[in-house]
Amino acid sequence: MTHLYADLFTLVDRPLRYLGGEPRTTVKSGPGIDCRIALAFPDVYEVGSAHLGLPILYQCVNAHPKLAAERVFAPWPDMEAQLRSRSLPLVTLETQTPLRDFPLVGFSLQFELHFTNILQMLDLGGIPLLRRDRGEQDPIIIAGGPLALHAAPLEDFIDVFAIGDGETMIVEWMLADAGWRAQGLNRAERIARMARMPHALAPEHFPDAPVCPARVNLTGHPGAAAGPVPLVSVFARAAIELSRGCNQGCRFCQAGMTYRPFRERPPREVFSQVECALHEIGQQEIGLTALSTLDYTGADQLLTKLACVIGAADGSLSVASLRAYNLSEAVVDAMRTGRGGGLTFAPEAGTDRLRNVINKNVTTEDLLSTVSFVAQKGYSRIKLYFMCGLPTETEDDLRAIAELGHQVHRTAQRAAAGKPPRITCSVSNFVPKPHTPFETLAMTPVASLREKHRFIESHVNPRILSLRFHNPVESHLEAIFSRGDRRLGPVILEAFRNGARFDGWRDHFRYDLWTRAFESCGVDPQEFLRERSWDEVLPWSRVDPGVSRAFLESEHRRALAGEPTTPCLIFNEDGDDLVCHGCGVGCDTRAHAADKRAILQALDEISPQAPPRPAPEPCRILLTYSKTGHAVFLSHLEMIDHFPRILRAAGLFPRYTEGFHPKPKMTFGPALGHRTEGLNELLEVHLESPQLSDPQDVLARLNANSVHGLVFNSYELIGAETPGLARRITHSIVSLRIPPATTDLEELRFRIGEIMASPVLELTRSHPGKPDRIFDARPSLASLEAILLGDRIHLVMHIRNLTTSQIRPQDVLSLCLPDLDPEGTTIVREGFVLTPA
Ligand code: SF4
CATH class of the missing domain: 3.30.750.210 (Transcription Regulator spoIIAA)
Structure with a gap:
């Protein structure tokens, strides 16, 4: 099936974000499925696919024979622009189904600065943004995750919030909804029924009593690691x-x-x-x-x-x-x-006094002795997390952040016998979050946070400590939406219409869009940052997280008195x-x-018990594989990331380089050009032992764990005396497939004759900031012929594998057919010529 976005993939950055087809995905289509859900993560693919919750819910649903879950992530702005200009809907990865065609869409609420992306996904998915505008054909929009416990600002957009752990809840709700639809209930009736499900909070049908979160025992539930293997991810x-x-x-x-x-x-x-x-x-x-x-x-x-x-x-x-x-x-x-590698610790505050206030159960002495210990063990990169703007904080506490960073540096250097460590202090801004003992506190103003940052910075020696601060304006917006109420719905909508997207991404965050939105909606953001009282009804009071307000209040008092509470x-x-x-x-x-x-x-x-491994008997194998279809969007570096995983999953044990960061010993053929297909690509791998008992089985296992479009074709053992792959490749065989009726075959053959007869082919390479390089490319072009295959002319060339002065297929095209638009021409690397093994 041609992908709905096939024409867009050459126009957007990282098409891998939209392809799907990753190993361990589940595609359920056809009859027999009673309910389908689109699991929507309001951030880009590589962030969302690294998240724990989504693959867990995906597996919980898909383990049920009558239920199906698919995934969808927020399209990056370049893709959003393409979708809008072509009126294409946002679709799921598994079956390319528009969001509007699912009975249920479930959003994961992880971060306040994702809110405009939720609207982006609804809008592109063909679903009215406002709850009240949705009709019978529209999906029910569910939202769960940690923010569902204080999501009043989203009440205009979400039909039902799912409070707590989703593992069992999602399956129960989907089965129930399948039953309601089978009974012929309309959408409004289904929402009303869902609102009465345990742990549901529906803005149209608020319950009389606060809703408690679902809590699951982890026993027997799937883990995130067994879910789809991302094609590209922020965490490998x-x-x-x-x-x-x-x-x-x-x-x-x-x-x-x-x-x-x-x-x-x-x-x-x-x-x-x-x-x-x-x-x-x-x-x-x-x-x-x-x-x-x-x-x-x-x-x-x-x-x-x-x-x-x-x-x-x-x-x-x-x-x-x-x-x-x-x-x-x-x-x-x-x-x-x-x-x-490195280690990260979170002392959170600079002094023991302030750590008692926040109940961070670690002392400066603990931290320094731990640093000394890990530095002796060879850890030289240490990252420390701090917060500023904490309750009762003084200048002494802020100065202590810098001093502690310096102490950690000295301690680590001493313990590592003088080897200089790399210490980073990352300082975030304290946000008084709902459902915590600090929920009633005011948020520190932006100007004051900036002053605190400058104060810390003025006490840091930048030569030995690298210091990072979170943007106070972003923290404020996070606090506003964390502590806000329903009045913020129109503000989110207005900011979305103003163009706010990916607010959690520094390069995309535009506070001016939010300022305009607050002003035009007549909402004062300071209202949500102010101090609250313990007897005030708070916007998040509809949820009872289990921890009582009496406990939170008592912990608040103990905090202000500097009294810790033990674990x-x-x-x-x-x-x-x-x-x-x-x-x-x-x-x-x-x-x-x-x-x-x-x-x-x-x-x-x-x-x-480690699984049995063959006795070490180092060897090399040569694999051939094709890279076509979706796999052409994998860059060479992304391929280098995927191959070791595929080899290990197939039961092959690559040998590793020595050193701190061991890497599998692999040699690829020359890197394929950008988005070029390769039909017989080569990969040489050093293995711990030969695995040739059943090559067909090994190939089957490689392909079962491979990425869509990356297909292994053969596998051979290489003798110890055979030179390495890089020295064996003499020529690349490349074909240029020319669109039908764009040139005359006989004229082209005549031109090829002239080119091959020419003793010199002078080419010029230009690089920004460098003088042009003129060279003779003739020695690198070993052969060139034009063949008619079907209605297409194939220009087939053998290019010698030279380290410099090498001709490229595009050069050959412009020499042969200088007037042809290269857009419609396809370049395919057919394979290589090797010296005999
Ligand atoms: S304080 Fe008691 S009730 Fe609360 S989580 Fe700890 S053990 Fe459980």
């Missing part, structure tokens, strides 16, 4: 979610409050997800994710054993959200599996129960304690 790693929720109780952290209680994935499931990512999908980097990774029960043991499995597969391990205390040798050693759900002094501060979530601490003991026991029982 398999994310394994160890736990959800957090027991640390940081008072600024919304996720730490709203995802309570802390829930852990059973160790056996963690191991099976890691093994799937390594061996079935072929991922090399495994990223453990959690709000606080090392709070996983038995984290040392888990990481040590995972490191064995990952190391045995030549993989590497990264760990998110490391706390800067009690970092054991086992953990640091595990993280060094397969790579060097919960850790074993008490007697070791017979867990600590609980009665936040309102109502944990059964004895049940949690039993779960923790079960985790420890399971970890004891797990003895990591």
Whole structure:
């Protein structure tokens, strides 16, 4: 099937964003599907496809035989312009179905600065932006994710909010909606019924009591890593979610409050997800994710054993959200599996005093001793996260950010025997978020945040510390939409109409569009940044996150008094129960304690078994493959990223280079030109051992894990004496396919005769800022002939593989047919001539 956007792919940046067809996608079409949902992520593909939630929901839905989920991401502005100019709709990746044709569209709400992209996607998807304008044929628009717990500004646009974890909710809602449609209920009736589903919040039918979030136990639910493998992503790693929720109780952290209680994935499931990512999908980097990774029960043991499995597969391990205390040798050693790299810590504030206010359970002493320890272990890049604008903050606290950065630098340098470390301090602006103990506080004004930034900067030695600040204006907009109410709906709509898109992207953020929108809607943004009182009805009061207001208020008071609160759900002094501060979530601490003991026991029982690998017997293989169709949009660098994964997934074990950043030893043929097809491309790979027991099986496994359009054709073992691929390629064989009836074959052959008889072919290459280079390209053109195949003339040439002065197919075309418009001509690399093995 020709892609609906086929004509646009040469006109937009990174067409891979719109192609679909990635490994591990599910395409369900035809009868037998009772309900379909378009899972919409309001950011560009490479950002959205790296997100954890979307692939989890995708798998939950598609695991049901009667349900189907497809994906759609926000088109980049260049694609939006093309779609609008051609009146083409926004379609899903899987079946290229316009959003308006789904019964349900589900948006993921992750970030306040995505709001205008939601409107962009609705608009391009052919769906009226405002809830009240939608008719019988329009989908029901659902929105879930962390922001659904305080999404009053979106109430004009979203039909139903889904509050809490989506794993089971999405399947239940889809099955219910399929039943309502089978009963003949109209759209309004379906929305009314959906509004009565557990954890639903529908602006048309607000319930009398606040809605509680759905909470799932992670056991048995799919992990993100087993979902579609992105063609291009901001993270090239398999994310394994160890736990959800957090027991640390940081008072600024919304996720730490709203995802309570802390829930852990059973160790056996963690191991099976890691093994799937390594061996079935072929991922090399495994990223453990959690709000606080090392709070996983038995984290040392888990990481040590995972490191064995990952190391045995030549993989590497990264760990998110490391706390800067009690970092054991086992953990640091595990993280060094397969790579060097850097570490990130989040002290958040410069002084212990302010860390007590925000309940960040780490001291300066903890941080420095951890830095010393990791620097001794070889980590030289350390990133520190801080916030400014925190409650009770003084100039001493701000100065301490700079001082702490310098102390970390000195400590790391001393521990690494003088080797200079690279320390980066990233300073964000504190946003008092709903459902946290700081929800009633005012946001620090922009001018004051800028002053604080300048103050910190004035105390930093830029030669040893690199300093980054978040834009205070963006933080303010985030705060406005986080804390705002329904009055902001018209502002979002107006900003969208003014052209606001991708507000979370620095290059695209235009605050002037928002200023105009606030003014023309007569809405004062300061109204949403002001201090609130604890007895005020807040815009987010329709959701009860589980943590009680009494607890939030008491934590607020303790914060202002500088009193920390210890983490919960850790074993008490007697070791017979867990600590609980009665936040309102109502944990059964004895049940949690039993779960923790079960985790420890399971970890004891797990003895990591790496899959059998053939005895090392280094060898080389030569693979041929074709790169056609969608794969022509993969750049050479993107191919280099994909091939190791495909090889590993096929059970081939590439050999790796030595050093801090080992890379698979692979040699490609000369890079293919931009968006050029190749029919017999070459790849030489060094393997740990020959895998030739069943070459057909290996080819089948390579192709099963490959990218659409990248097809492996053959596979041969190369003798040890055979020179490397780069030295074996003598010629490239290229054909230029000329449109029918654009030239006379006999005249062309005459011209070819003249060219080949010419002793010199002088060409000029121009490079910006450099003098023109004139050279003789004749030695590189070994042969040239014109062949009629069907109604097309093929200009077939053998180009010698020279390091300089090489002719290009486009040069040959302009020599042969100087008046021909090259637009309609297709260049195909047919293959290569090699010296015998
Ligand atoms: S109920 Fe107790 S143990 Fe559970 S999250 Fe709240 S404070 Fe922690």
